[in-house]
Amino acid sequence: MRRPANRRRAEGPVMGRMMARFRDGGSFEVAMVALALAYLFVFATVPMLYTMLMSVQKIDMFTLGSLARPFVGLRNYAHVLAMPVAWRVATNTAIFVFLSVFFQLVIGLALAIYFRQSFPGAATLRGLFLAGWVMPALVVGAIWRWLLAGDFGVVNYLLNSLGLIKGHIFWISDPHVALYSLVIANVWLGIPFNMLLLSVGLAAIPEDVYEAAALDGAGPIQRFLFVTVPMMRATLGAVLSLSIIFTLQQYDLVAALTQGGPSNASNVAQYWSWQLSFETYDIAGGSVVAVLMILVVILVAILYVGSTRFEQQA
Amino acid sequence: MSRLKCLGAGLACAVAFGFAAAPHAEAAHVTLNVWTVDLENQYMFPLAKQFETLHPDITVRVKHVQFQDINNDLARAGITGIVPDVSYIDNPYVDLFRSRGMLLDLAPMIAQSKVIDLAKFYPAPLAAVQYGDKIYGIPRGANTLALYYNADMFKAAGLDPNKPPQTWAEFYADAKRLTDPAKQVYGLAFSAVASEEGTFQFLPWIQMAGGDYNRLDTPDDVKALQFWQRLMDDKLASPDTLVRGQYDSTATFNAGDAAMAISGPWELPRMAKDAKFDVRVALLPTMTAGGPHVSALGEGDNVILAKSAHPKEAFALLEFLNSQMPKVWNKSGFLPVEKVTVDHPNWPTEYALFLQALQTARVRGPSPHWADISQAIQTAIQAALTHQATAAQALATAQQAVDAAASE
Amino acid sequence: MKRWLLLGFGLVITGIYLFPLYWMYVSALKSSEDLFAYPPRFLPHHIVWTVGHVFVQHEMATYLTNSLIIAGGVTLICIVLGTGCARVLARYRNRWVDVALFAILMMQVLPSSLMVTPLFVGFSEAGLLHTPRLAVILAQVAKVMPFYIVLTRANLGQIPVELEQAAMVDGASRIGAFFRIILPLARNGILVTGILVFLQSFGEYVYARSMISEDDLQTATVGLAAFLGPNTSDWNGLMTYSAIYVTPILIVFVLLQRRIVSGLTAGALK
Helix, strand or coil: CCCCCCHHHHCCCHHHHHHHHHHCCHHHHHHHHHHHHHHHHHHHHHHHHHHHHHCCECCCCCCCCCCCCCECCCHHHHHHHHCHHHHHHHHHHHHHHHHHHHHHHHHHHHHHHHCCCCCCCHHHHHHHHCHHHHCCHHHHHHHHHHHCCCCCCHHHHHHHHCCCCCCCCCCCCCCCCHHHHHHHHHHHHHHHHHHHHHHHHHHCCCHHHHHHHHHCCCCHHHHHHHHHHHHCHHHHHHHHHHHHHHHHCCCHHHHHHCCCCCCCCCCCHHHHHHHHHHCCCCHHHHHHHHHHHHHHHHHHHHHHHHHHCHHHHC | CHHHHHHHHHHHHHHHHHHHHHHHHCCCCEEEEEEECCCCCCCHHHHHHHHHHHCCCEEEEEEECCHHHHHHHHHHHHHHCCCCCEEEEEHHHHHHHHHCCCECCCHHHHHHCCCCCHHHECHHHHHCCEECCEECCEECCEECCEEEEEHHHHHHCCCCCCCCCCEHHHHHHHHHHHCEHHHCEEEEECCCCCCHHHHHHHHHHHHHCCCECCECCCHHHHHHHHHHHHHHHCCCECHHHHCCCHHHHHHHHHCCCEEEEEECHHHHHHHHHHCCCCEEEECCCECCCCCCCCEECECEEEEEECCCCCHHHHHHHHHHHHHCHHHHHHHHCCECCECCCCCCCCCHHHHHHHHHHHCCEECCCCCCCHHHHHHHHHHHHHHHHCCCCCHHHHHHHHHHHHHHHHCC | CHHHHHHHHHHHHHHHHHHHHHHHHHHHCCCHHHHCCCCCCCCCCCCCCCHHHHHHHCCHHHHHHHHHHHHHHHHHHHHHHHHHHHHHHHHCCCHHHHHHHHHHHHHCCCCHHHHHHHHHHHHHHHCHHHCHHHHHHHHHHHHHHHHHHHHHHHHHCCCCHHHHHHHHHCCCCHHHHHHHHHHHHHHHHHHHHHHHHHHHHHCCCHHHHHHCCCHHHCCHHHHHHHHHCCCCCCHHHHHHHHHHHHHHHHHHHHHHHHHHHHHHHHHHHC
């Protein structure tokens, strides 16, 4: 990767740069960015602001249409956070996101490295993995619900045959296990995406760097730690933040697999918020959870933007 | 993109035309939009066709909506103003939509009607739609719960298939006797899922113990929930009972993986096909010998939306549907909601038994806050069955939630 | 020898990964008795072929067409609006770009299940719900465009600025350089990201479910969800439906996957 040639000019004073842009057709560039941003503003920011507004109003499903709604300050927040299930959902969400992202990344990276080796059919096999990517989450949830069924599920049968467990694990209905079932299905869903992007990152590392490291006597693990990881920082940052966001958005899978149950054992924020809004018509409560999620993702976004800085140094 | 937009706009016009333009185009012709949870070929679809042939000036457009989505869809329709003329509503939720002013009071039209006679209705279905002197819907049919059992398994376990369990204690003993982990057979299949279905299955038990949806925490109520806990703890039913709906649970009974099942008459056609053994049905067992028998009222009501532009025609449709009551059992699998004679009912024994159960059935609620109440009950069931709380704690929490909802 | 060992192990892990798909196909062919048998049967005892029945009864032709229209519309708008933005954000590196990137990322934070409420109200006010598929397209574009921009930006960033500058020295305007130099070079990357966006939108559920009330305009995911209701859990039908739904995209994807991978990696190697 290389440093943009006009980097110095790009860092000049704002006004001067704006003028320069207009002179050489830069307004075209500004327009292209502005157009996309304007679109996102209308169809994403405005609804988000509206969600924030609803989180401080007295509102339910039936008063959604009328605009005269009393403000209640932070009362909705107090109400939601006081619910016994709130803490549980927060913990579940943290576990769900952490485990999902961790295993997606580790397995994705391992597979990317494995299929980078040269052997017959490597590219084809890697391509087959991507099948998971095209599967709608709703379908994936339905299939996993079927695979993980407690009494006649094939996963229990296979684990029993291999002698790994005795008896049946009730993947969906055991409150100690349900959340991990969700993680398993989500990891399955996220592996192809991680592997693909990490493959791209790996391919960007010039072969001669490895050769040089090998000449210096670095073993495979050292090469991984001191060549692969540093050179992949930008990719890893992007993959990590995108995985976190995708996992936080994973609603379809929860809806198809566990519906947050049993007894909220696998309930996560994005699903709980929907339940509040659409099962008990408490739009205000649902909006509160949504706003709290926004705060979390702001942190993730900062992480991502920070990671793009490494692109310049790589 | 522009072509796509044109296409979208064209379709939109077509749709808008269907909704709005019909009365202007032809003054006499009326289009009724109807939402229902039926699938194609069930209840509303064929009956609407029949109605159209009787009323050539009325077109009925029937739309299928998922059972779990219909409340949401109706609420959203209230926001957009694009409401159907007639809709299905599950009986405990009539009060919600009524309280939000979305439903038409049918009492004046019923008073004039030669078809609909309130005096003939059974009390429970009527209670779901009657508020003082106002009537917000016409019950379209009913169902209720009973105990199905596999008579072959009863014999094999040394039980008398002619003596199904009468009390909870007998029920527990039989279920235990029938459970055979080696053969992957559970004594019982039922549903404690965290949805309206779980509430539907649990309420009869708490009602037999003397409680109700708004009186959940007496010592006897706690016993009802503890009884369910024992069924689960002793593995007399699959742990998946917590996450399976009634249809899925009963499927395991049909497949011979459970010896008894608690479910309703809608299962009969599938059982006739799938269950390759001697299926019998009995009333739910009572808490104590000779104690009160209570069952749950299922199925729903046809309502007319207050914003409907064609209330007269919509009511004509409701009258026609009501006139079909003697046929609902054989054609749709619903129990009739009023005293009618059913000629040659399918499954006559089962029909008689379910009809008997219906006499002690109770409507859920009614309460405009049924969604909150139902969720409180589901939460209590699930918390107790997973031992996150004791039965007493779980029901006390539920009682608080119900009280809070009622005071809103 | 080592290469064949690698292949063998590669086959095993691919097989394990793809087992859920195999199970979907087998279950689609099983009778209800076979489905609930334990130990599970890895091959159906007798094959129940319900593909035609499910396809017709569930109006899959209509649903799949609608899904195609929506996914196609989303992809098109996304490419038109997102590509230029991604290029500019890839080309410059300053505070404003940081702010723009941050803003774009922030826009996709909320799941559709939460965005749908405010969007529904807004679209209802704007009359967009009378063109429900367009409404879904507009909402879904906002959902996937940040993803498109982020991925395309990584790809476009690999195209040296010198190429553009050289074209401008030769008298091309900046606009001309973008269309004549950048776009052709980025074609593969755009295509690949476009396909990913397409496939993601093909599986969209929440917006279609909430905004489309006309059955004829409904998408395949919503048709699928009909199987997941409490009293309609017909596993054979569900798996058959899923198989019909995903098979065409699986085939297209497997055929195109080399191009997809090389499209992304080629950009990275430049």
